[in-house]
Amino acid sequence: MSVNARARALWVVWCAVLVGSLVAMVRLNKSATGSVATDNRFGFTLVESAKQLGVDFVHQGPAFDRRLDHIMPQVAAMGAAVAVADFDRDDWPDFYVTNSADGSLNRLYRNNGDGTFTDVAGDLGVADVNRAGTGVSMGAVWGDYDNDGYEDLFLYKYGRPELFHNDAGTGFTSVSDKAGLPPWVNANTAVWLDYDRDGKLDLFLPGYWSEDIDLSRLQTTRIMPESFEYAENGGRKYLFHNLGPSTGSGQAALFEEVSAKLGISSRRWTLATAAADLSGSGYPDIFLANDYGVPQLYVNKAGKQFVESGRDSGVARTPKSGMNASFGDVFNDGRLSIYKTNISEPGVLVQANDLWVPKKGTAGGTPQYDDLASSLGVDLGGWSWGAQFGDLNNDGTLDLYLTNGYVSAGERSSYWYDFAVIAVGHSAIIGDAANWPPMKGRSLSGYQRKRVWLNDGAGRFTDVAQVVGVTDTYDGRAVALADLGNRGVLDVIVANQRGPLLIYRNAVQPGRHWIELALEGASSNRSAIGARVELQWNGRTQVQEVSGGNGFSSQNDRRLHYGLGAAANVDRIVIRWPSGQKEGKTQTIEHPALDRILVVKEPA
Amino acid sequence: MKRYYPQLLITGILISAHLSFGILEGYSRTGTAILVAIIVEMIMSRLTYGTWPNPASAYITGISVGILVRSPFLWTYALCALVSIATKYVFRYKNRHLWNPSNFGVSALLFLAPASASVLSIQWGNVIWPMIVIWMLGAVIVWRVGRLHISATYVASFLLMSLVQSAVTGNPWLAIVAPITGPMYQLFIFFMVTDPPTTVHSKTGQCLVVFCVALVEMFLRLNEIVYAPFYALFLVGPLALLIDEWLRAPSRRPIQSGVAY
Numbered sequence: 001m002s003v004n005a006r007a008r009a010l011w012v013v014w015c016a017v018l019v020g021s022l023v024a025m026v027r028l029n030k031s032a033t034g035s036v037a038t039d040n041r042f043g044f045t046l047v048e049s050a051k052q053l054g055v056d057f058v059h060q061g062p063a064f065d066r067r068l069d070h071i072m073p074q075v076a077a078m079g080a081a082v083a084v085a086d087f088d089r090d091d092w093p094d095f096y097v098t099n100s101a102d103g104s105l106n107r108l109y110r111n112n113g114d115g116t117f118t119d120v121a122g123d124l125g126v127a128d129v130n131r132a133g134t135g136v137s138m139g140a141v142w143g144d145y146d147n148d149g150y151e152d153l154f155l156y157k158y159g160r161p162e163l164f165h166n167d168a169g170t171g172f173t174s175v176s177d178k179a180g181l182p183p184w185v186n187a188n189t190a191v192w193l194d195y196d197r198d199g200k201l202d203l204f205l206p207g208y209w210s211e212d213i214d215l216s217r218l219q220t221t222r223i224m225p226e227s228f229e230y231a232e233n234g235g236r237k238y239l240f241h242n243l244g245p246s247t248g249s250g251q252a253a254l255f256e257e258v259s260a261k262l263g264i265s266s267r268r269w270t271l272a273t274a275a276a277d278l279s280g281s282g283y284p285d286i287f288l289a290n291d292y293g294v295p296q297l298y299v300n301k302a303g304k305q306f307v308e309s310g311r312d313s314g315v316a317r318t319p320k321s322g323m324n325a326s327f328g329d330v331f332n333d334g335r336l337s338i339y340k341t342n343i344s345e346p347g348v349l350v351q352a353n354d355l356w357v358p359k360k361g362t363a364g365g366t367p368q369y370d371d372l373a374s375s376l377g378v379d380l381g382g383w384s385w386g387a388q389f390g391d392l393n394n395d396g397t398l399d400l401y402l403t404n405g406y407v408s409a410g411e412r413s414s415y416w417y418d419f420a421v422i423a424v425g426h427s428a429i430i431g432d433a434a435n436w437p438p439m440k441g442r443s444l445s446g447y448q449r450k451r452v453w454l455n456d457g458a459g460r461f462t463d464v465a466q467v468v469g470v471t472d473t474y475d476g477r478a479v480a481l482a483d484l485g486n487r488g489v490l491d492v493i494v495a496n497q498r499g500p501l502l503i504y505r506n507a508v509q510p511g512r513h514w515i516e517l518a519l520e521g522a523s524s525n526r527s528a529i530g531a532r533v534e535l536q537w538n539g540r541t542q543v544q545e546v547s548g549g550n551g552f553s554s555q556n557d558r559r560l561h562y563g564l565g566a567a568a569n570v571d572r573i574v575i576r577w578p579s580g581q582k583e584g585k586t587q588t589i590e591h592p593a594l595d596r597i598l599v600v601k602e603p604a
Numbered sequence: 605m606k607r608y609y610p611q612l613l614i615t616g617i618l619i620s621a622h623l624s625f626g627i628l629e630g631y632s633r634t635g636t637a638i639l640v641a642i643i644v645e646m647i648m649s650r651l652t653y654g655t656w657p658n659p660a661s662a663y664i665t666g667i668s669v670g671i672l673v674r675s676p677f678l679w680t681y682a683l684c685a686l687v688s689i690a691t692k693y694v695f696r697y698k699n700r701h702l703w704n705p706s707n708f709g710v711s712a713l714l715f716l717a718p719a720s721a722s723v724l725s726i727q728w729g730n731v732i733w734p735m736i737v738i739w740m741l742g743a744v745i746v747w748r749v750g751r752l753h754i755s756a757t758y759v760a761s762f763l764l765m766s767l768v769q770s771a772v773t774g775n776p777w778l779a780i781v782a783p784i785t786g787p788m789y790q791l792f793i794f795f796m797v798t799d800p801p802t803t804v805h806s807k808t809g810q811c812l813v814v815f816c817v818a819l820v821e822m823f824l825r826l827n828e829i830v831y832a833p834f835y836a837l838f839l840v841g842p843l844a845l846l847i848d849e850w851l852r853a854p855s856r857r858p859i860q861s862g863v864a865y
Contacts, residue, residue: 007652010651010652010693011693011694014648014652014690014693014694015694017686017690018687018690018691018694021683021686021687021690022687022712022716024679024683025680025683025687025712025713025716025717026716026717028677028679028680028683028717028720029716029717029718029719029720032677032717032719032720033719229625230625294626316626317626317630318626318628318630319625319626344719346718346719347714347718347719347722347830348722348830349674349722350674350675350676350719350720350721350722351674352675352676371676373676374676374677379676380719414828416828416830417825417828417829417830418775418779418828420830421779421780421782421783421830422779422782424782424783424785424786424788425778425779425781425782425783425785425786426732426735426782426785426786427732428732429778429779429781429782429785430782434776435776435778435779435782436776436779437773437775437776437779438775
């Protein structure tokens with residue numbers, strides 16, 4: 001072959017390599033968007049049924065200082081929240097939803113037990129909480145802080161936080177003054193936990209905006225994050241230690257703010273937080289999903305100190321826009337993974353969501369994590385917000401429900417270009433709201449399709465949202481899972497920003513077994529928040545913990561739901577109560593009856 | 605040693621930025637890009653020219669891809685690096701490759717795989733000193749290699765065009781210039797537009813080309829195209845080289861006598 005002929009032949013080969021690579025890019029890009037199911041063979045359907053259940057709530061968004069008018073849709077983009085609890089102890093889960101316009105009313109939906117709900121917030125004193133000058137609601141979490149057997153309600157706001165004592169299910173009394181809460185916090189999340197295992201629920205309240213900002217009455221427009229990825233000018237974090245019943249009424253608790261004393265001093269912009277024993281110490285650790293930066297993992301050192309271990313654990317390697325914190329044992333091997341949602345907008349910003357799976361053998365200190373979101377197919381979810389793990393089809397593996405969408409306005413116009421331009425600016429530019437280009441009625445990741453990722457148990461999730469009935473495109477924020485009808489299936493409640501509250505009633509095909517656990521603490525906190533349950537069946541082990549708030553601005557029902565598939569027998573249930581009483585000892589229930597709600601009280 | 609200044613600079617930026625601010629998606633991804641770029645360069649050069657190439661050029665392409673691309677998928681880094689190097693052997697005219705390799709690779713990736721990758725869009729932390737240090741260090745390096753005029757002309761043109769954009773869109777001028785304060789533009793200004801093999805020969809021509817890049821970029825930005833600088837260089841760069849070669853053709857040289865080449 002002549003030199004020229006060889007050169008030509010090689011050139012053709014290089015052309016083929018180049019073209020092949022470009023074609024591979026296109027194909028891999030297509031497959032990267034995840035598997036989407038087109039036929040329904042998954043054993044369940046979700047039917048939106050809010051109105052039939054008597055729930056006609058539509059969230060009203062906040063409106064802040066006029067100097068933010070040009071970017072109001074994105075500044076006032078949160079506040080739709082939902083928290084589930086059986087507040088009246090009738091064994092039917094109820095739920096509380098927040099509203100966010102000045103003067104708007106929050107609602108408490110009591111479960112009538114007949115497939116309908118009734119709003120009782122006004123009658124019980126937890127509706128009119130958005131009065132002018134007190135700020136607006138962002139979310140709530142239930143927890144029995146005084147161990148009287150009734151779930152109390154903590155309301156966090158862009159404003160004055162409120163603690164309502166539950167008066168035996170007949171009403172609520174504000175005890176905010178006695179609780180020693182700060183006068184103003186701009187928070188989008190809070191979680192109940194018993195960080196020192198003294199049997200009394202403590203409260204963690206991390207701020208988003210700095211607490212010296214009243215968004216309705218700005219002193220300056222320099223309020224924005226100082227960086228899109230490294231901002232540390234957000235709200236302070238509060239950890240309220242429960243000191244127990246006060247002398248006097250015997251009903252209220254006093255809290256002492258101990259964050260600095262225990263080593264929590266962050267000013268990152270926290271959007272979501274959740275607590276669970278991630279390090280295997282027996283004490284709850286705290287995970288923070290932060291907007292404009294890396295997440296944080298506060299490892300609990302025997303209730304005496306928290307050590308920020310985000311970087312050491314591997315979860316804080318890359319700054320993103322964290323918006324969700326939830327835990328799930330996705331492999332049925334007793335390890336709790338962390339799911340953090342972020343932003344993915346094709347063609348502009350692909351942060352991808354994170355699924356932090358602990359490496360085996362790293363419990364007992366600072367756990368080490370690998371991000372397996374891409375491998376498992378749960379990485380791309382649009383502008384993702386709340387997400388929850390739950391076995392939606394009762395097949396014995398945890399699935400993942402995710403809602404998304406930021407601002408749905410003009411359907412044919414997008415603010416993304418201007419957003420991308422300002423977001424990369426230096427703090428001197430991005431930090432001043434006056435520099436932000438006006439939105440002018442444009443959408444920002446609006447009208448997004450939701451994700452219902454079904455876990456095949458073998459390391460792959462498939463999005464089945466469209467075929468099982470989740471077809472809404474509202475701007476979703478909070479997701480909460482609860483068996484609203486005591487039927488052994490998880491229903492899904494979705495709170496949408498400036499949109500209707502949705503209730504997806506679940507219908508699982510017959511023949512799939514389940515068991516639910518309703519735990520009640522004795523020497524532990526009565527809500528049993530932090531109780532860790534291991535269910536063992538067919539050689540599998542699934543761990544769940546009772547949560548005092550997780551996801552984004554949400555709280556699932558405290559009852560733990562386990563799907564079992566065709567299994568007719570459970571080997572045992574092992575419960576580790578949060579009090580840690582009798583160190584190393586656990587409560588074991590052998591071969592429990594299936595297809596029922598099992599009430600378990602902590603042994604005295 | 606002088607020819608390795610850019611490599612040293614970009615490596616220094618990468619290491620210090622990642623250690624300080626964690627700007628990388630991970631060492632494995634940047635490592636993949638560098639490794640693929642060097643291996644592909646070695647193979648293609650050896651087979652095409654029969655010689656082992658100096659890996660410095662492939663290294664800078666790989667590390668640029670590793671820094672610029674943001675993606676959860678390893679394949680984006682590998683394919684982007686592969687495509688970048690391959691273009692050097694496919695798109696050639698008069699023994700010169702037409703596109704800046706990483707500009708082609710990144711543009712192709714963004715255009716063909718938008719759901720899988722985006723471009724570095726973050727700041728050097730939330731303080732100003734890293735930005736100032738990199739601007740100064742970068743300016744000194746490109747001055748030492750005789751290319752400061754290119755970077756300076758581009759920056760001046762960008763600022764000029766931003767005034768026009770502000771007037772047209774009504775958006776705050778500070779918002780429009782915001783991107784140039786970030787690392788992505790610093791890499792673009794110091795490494796892409798100054799790349800010797802893909803720039804024209806005369807100094808005046810070089811300045812004119814980057815002015816045209818900024819001009820085309822402005823029109824793309826007015827059409828809300830986020831990755832305007834990459835696409836602008838993608839469009840203008842090869843065209844400028846073709847014109848340059850045409851002007852330098854032997855039949856035209858007498859006309860240009862006296863011009864320093």
